[in-house]
Amino acid sequence: MAGGDFEAFYRANYARLVGQMVPVVGDVHEAEDVVQEAFARASLHWSRVRGYHAPEAWVRRVALNYALSGLRRARSRRLVVERLARPAEAVPAASAEVVDMVAALRRLPLRQREVLVLYYVVELPVEEIGRQLRLPVGTVKSRLARGRTALARLLGADGSREEASHA
Amino acid sequence: MRDEELRRRIGAVAEHGEQAVSPPDPALLYRRARRRLARLTALSVLLACALLAGGLAVRTSLAGGDRFPAVTVPPAPQTTVVPSPTTQPPGTTAPPTTRSETAPDRFPAAPPMVGDAEGTVLAAQLVTPASGWALTTSRLAWTGDGARSWRTITPPRVPVGRLRGAFFLDPRTGWAVASAKDRETGSRVQLAVYRTGDAGAIWRWSALGELDLGGDNAAGGYEGGFGVLALPSFVDRRHGWVAVQTSSDTYQAHSFLFRTTDGGATWDRLPSPPGAPQVAFSSRTTGWSVVQGGPGAGGLYQTTDAGRSWRGVALAPPAALRGTSVRLREPPTFKSRRDGFLPVEFVRQEGGRPRILAAGFFVTADGGASWAPRYVPLAEEDEEHGLLPQAAADRRTLLALVGNGARKVLTSRDGGGRWSVATSGLEGRYPAVRGLAFADPGTGWAVTGRSAGSLENGCQPPTPQCDDRGVLLRTTDGGATWSAATPGG
Numbered sequence: 219m220a221g222g223d224f225e226a227f228y229r230a231n232y233a234r235l236v237g238q239m240v241p242v243v244g245d246v247h248e249a250e251d252v253v254q255e256a257f258a259r260a261s262l263h264w265s266r267v268r269g270y271h272a273p274e275a276w277v278r279r280v281a282l283n284y285a286l287s288g289l290r291r292a293r294s295r296r297l298v299v300e301r302l303a304r305p306a307e308a309v310p311a312a313s314a315e316v317v318d319m320v321a322a323l324r325r326l327p328l329r330q331r332e333v334l335v336l337y338y339v340v341e342l343p344v345e346e347i348g349r350q351l352r353l354p355v356g357t358v359k360s361r362l363a364r365g366r367t368a369l370a371r372l373l374g375a376d377g378s379r380e381e382a383s384h385a
Numbered sequence: 386m387r388d389e390e391l392r393r394r395i396g397a398v399a400e401h402g403e404q405a406v407s408p409p410d411p412a413l414l415y416r417r418a419r420r421r422l423a424r425l426t427a428l429s430v431l432l433a434c435a436l437l438a439g440g441l442a443v444r445t446s447l448a449g450g451d452r453f454p455a456v457t458v459p460p461a462p463q464t465t466v467v468p469s470p471t472t473q474p475p476g477t478t479a480p481p482t483t484r485s486e487t488a489p490d491r492f493p494a495a496p497p498m499v500g501d502a503e504g505t506v507l508a509a510q511l512v513t514p515a516s517g518w519a520l521t522t523s524r525l526a527w528t529g530d531g532a533r534s535w536r537t538i539t540p541p542r543v544p545v546g547r548l549r550g551a552f553f554l555d556p557r558t559g560w561a562v563a564s565a566k567d568r569e570t571g572s573r574v575q576l577a578v579y580r581t582g583d584a585g586a587i588w589r590w591s592a593l594g595e596l597d598l599g600g601d602n603a604a605g606g607y608e609g610g611f612g613v614l615a616l617p618s619f620v621d622r623r624h625g626w627v628a629v630q631t632s633s634d635t636y637q638a639h640s641f642l643f644r645t646t647d648g649g650a651t652w653d654r655l656p657s658p659p660g661a662p663q664v665a666f667s668s669r670t671t672g673w674s675v676v677q678g679g680p681g682a683g684g685l686y687q688t689t690d691a692g693r694s695w696r697g698v699a700l701a702p703p704a705a706l707r708g709t710s711v712r713l714r715e716p717p718t719f720k721s722r723r724d725g726f727l728p729v730e731f732v733r734q735e736g737g738r739p740r741i742l743a744a745g746f747f748v749t750a751d752g753g754a755s756w757a758p759r760y761v762p763l764a765e766e767d768e769e770h771g772l773l774p775q776a777a778a779d780r781r782t783l784l785a786l787v788g789n790g791a792r793k794v795l796t797s798r799d800g801g802g803r804w805s806v807a808t809s810g811l812e813g814r815y816p817a818v819r820g821l822a823f824a825d826p827g828t829g830w831a832v833t834g835r836s837a838g839s840l841e842n843g844c845q846p847p848t849p850q851c852d853d854r855g856v857l858l859r860t861t862d863g864g865a866t867w868s869a870a871t872p873g874g
Contacts, residue, residue: 225411241395246405258418261411273750283503292677294747316401319394338395349849366391 224264228257231274233283238339242322242331256281278340279350285384286328322372330365333358476716493554494593494617495776496665496718498820501834504855506871508551509832514824519857519872520548527585529556532830532859532870538585549576550627552617553708557584560649562593562615562627569603569612574631576615580649582622591650593627598639604630613633616662623648624669626655626692628662642692655692664692665716667725667752675727685713685727687753700747703758706731709742717749718777725749731760740765744773744785745801761800763787774831778823784864786811790844791818794864798826807865813844818851831858831867 232253239249256277260267267273312320323331336347344362348355415656494517497510509519516529518538524545526535539545546567553559558581565575576593593615603612612632619625625648629641642664658664660674667673674686686695702709709731717727727747732739745760767787767839775785782795792812797804811818815833823829834855844851859870 228411229408232404232408233406236406237399237401240402241398246402249402250406254414254417258414261415261418292536312401313397315394316398319398323395323398334395335399338392339399342716352849366388369391 223268224261227268227273228261229295231277232257235274235278238278238335239281239285241320241335241339242282242328244320248285252281252284253277255284275350282332286332304365318373322369325372326365326368330361330368333361334365337362402685406572407677412796438638448487452669462592475771492620492719492721493552494824495822495830496551497552497616498822498832499614499859500819500832501855504832504834506832506855506857509820509822509857510551510829511822511824511828511830512553516830516831518551518553518559519870520545520551520684521872521874522546523874524872525551525561525585526872526874528870528872531861532857535872535874537874538581540581540585540588540590543579549613549615552619552625554619558582558619558622559627560619560627561588562617562629564615569631572598572600572602574598574603574613574629575697576613576627576629578617578627578649578652579647589650590650593629593643593652594654596629596631596639596641598631601639614662617649618664618666620666620669625649625668626672627652627665628664630662644692651763656694658688658692658695659686661714665718666692667717667719668722669773671753673725673727673753674715675713677712677714684711685716695842698756700727700729700756702731703760706743706758706760709733712739712741717747717753718778720777723750723752724780725753726783727756728773728775729758729760730773740773741773744775744787746777746783748777748801750780759783759797761785761795761797761801761804767793774818774821776821776823778826778827778829778863782823782826782863784821784823784829786818786821786864788812790815796863809864810866811858813850814852815856816844816851819848819855827861827863829860829864830870831860832856833858 235253235256236246236249239253240246243249243252259280260273260277267276269274323334326334332351333347336342336350337344342350344355344358347353348358351358439582491665493510493512494514495511498506499505499508505521507520507522509517511517515531516527517532518525518527519532519535520526522545524537525539525548527538528535540561540563543563544567547563547565549562549564551561553557560581561579563577563579565577574596576596577590578593579588579590581588613629614631615627615629617625617627623646625645627643627645629643631639640662642655642657643652644655645652658674660676663675663677665673670689672688672692674688676684676686685698685700687698688695696765700711700713702711710733712730712732713727714730715728717725719725725748727748727749729745730741731743732741734740741763743760743762745758747756748759749756765790773785773787774791775783777783777795781798781800785795786809787793787795790812791809794807794809795804796807816835817833818831820832821829821836822831832855833852835853844853856868856869856871860867
């Protein structure tokens with residue numbers, strides 16, 4: 219199993235990767251779940267993963283796979299409890315703007331959320347997103363465009379929620 | 386909404402998450418990793434081997450409609466298991482096969498292979514050199530032209546995600562097991578067996594019953610795939626078994642074994658064999674079960690009464706490998722009533738970790754009365770950290786994929802005496818080869834996946850060339866070259 223340099227890597231990247239997963243899964247605890255699972259997997263294969271050009275990208279990709287595979291939804295309450303001693307109330311309250319954005323993101327397909335996060339949060343170019351997700355660049359662009367359009371509709375041009383317009 | 390505004394607002398969500406957490410103690414992470422490791426070795430590898438002994442499933446177009454009848458399975462009879470002899474004779478013997486038993490009608494080219502539970506191809510079976518089936522995330526598909534084209538044979542009204550195992554005896558006769566649920570939850574599991582005698586045109590079904598997990602909750606969908614494996618295995622059109630294993634949220638495996646003598650119309654519950662679901666039958670009365678591991682931790686078991694009782698079979702390493710332990714992971718494959726091949730690794734602990742010194746088969750030519758080792762020594766660089774995919778093409782042709790990324794194919798054409806080595810062309814393309822099957826010395830299938838056991842090998846995404854989606858490959862030149870064969874759709 220992994221040693222000291224893994225732990226340094228883990229401590230340096232954990233919170234950032236959880237943050238990147240929150241817009242994808244829509245929940246801090248679920249984001250922690252998939253990121254922890256990805257780091258657990260990385261610890262098993264650290265001798266190999268550490269040699270990659272970007273180990274963080276590998277962990278993020280694994281976490282995204284878990285998020286998209288529905289792993290977290292299949293987890294039993296046992297694993298929720300195992301989420302390592304951080305009660306729900308420990309998460310600080312989010313601003314109204316964050317809450318609105320999370321709600322809007324949740325209405326998008328997971329595949330669109332994934333691309334939006336890699337583009338807007340991780341700030342990868344579309345070519346790199348395509349390489350990491352093994353998607354044609356055209357597919358990445360179309361998912362980005364659809365995601366943008368959907369978010370604009372859901373949040374309204376001025377950033378407010380759409381609910382009134384559909385009332 | 387402008388791009389900058391969108392970037393700011395999604396970024397605010399990420400920033401909120403980042404500030405809300407701090408890394409838990411790595412010790413807890415390692416505990417989680419160990420559980421994952423244990424699960425992969427105890428379940429994933431079991432799964433990969435299990436379908437090698439069993440099969441896959443489907444639904445119905447006839448009788449019954451969509452609902453399974455609620456039939457409670459009676460408690461299992463008492464299991465009788467006689468352990469392996471503690472001393473291992475140099476020539477390994479087992480109780481002779483009952484001579485009065487009726488020979489099976491035929492054997493498929495190879496038993497089913499289980500793929501990555503999160504892959505595109507979940508399982509596949511090479512039934513003849515030209516035909517076989519593959520269970521994907523979207524359908525149960527059949528090929529009759531060497532995996533070049535496929536037709537759907539998924540039973541009507543059964544969501545493909547409910548299939549838990551399948552087996553075809555020949556291109557027309559097959560069975561499949563389906564669950565009543567898409568994902569297993571709760572402490573009761575309802576299964577039904579579907580059977581076809583016309584290549585999947587019509588499926589009939591019967592209830593296997595409701596399995597009681599004794600208060601544990603089935604953990605279906607964990608790791609994204611099989612929470613319940615239900616593996617059919619038939620020796621002729623009437624005599625067959627279904628071995629069931631469920632995972633649970635307490636990591637307790639629950640095993641069940643059922644037998645039919647009427648082609649699957651009715652089922653009787655038998656005692657759970659010691660190595661369920663890794664069970665294979667070579668005749669109507671003789672079967673084999675493998676408990677994974679080396680001496681003291683695992684071994685080969687035999688039944689001569691159709692699964693009512695089991696007796697341990699001693700297996701000794703050859704003299705040249707004295708001091709190694711015998712590691713088994715799947716039951717033997719029988720190419721005929723007499724010719725069986727039991728994959729084995731000869732392992733020695735070196736520096737606190739197991740080193741695979743040689744791999745090969747215990748081979749029988751007398752229906753399992755005696756087993757002789759046939760093996761090839763492995764260079765350290767060829768040692769795999771997970772499964773070593775091995776297959777027998779016929780009585781004389783044995784194959785194994787070795788080396789990081791299954792980059793080499795070792796072939797013996799004299800029954801395991803001499804071995805040649807060639808490159809497979811698989812290196813760097815797939816994280817692992819989980820299953821290997823050959824119908825003749827040239828024609829083979831392989832199922833890939835993300836993991837093949839305790840450690841992954843081969844490649845890891847996001848390497849651009851690395852495909853970790855779990856696919857089906859075929860070869861027509863004895864494993865020298867492989868091409869994609871995954872059914873579309």
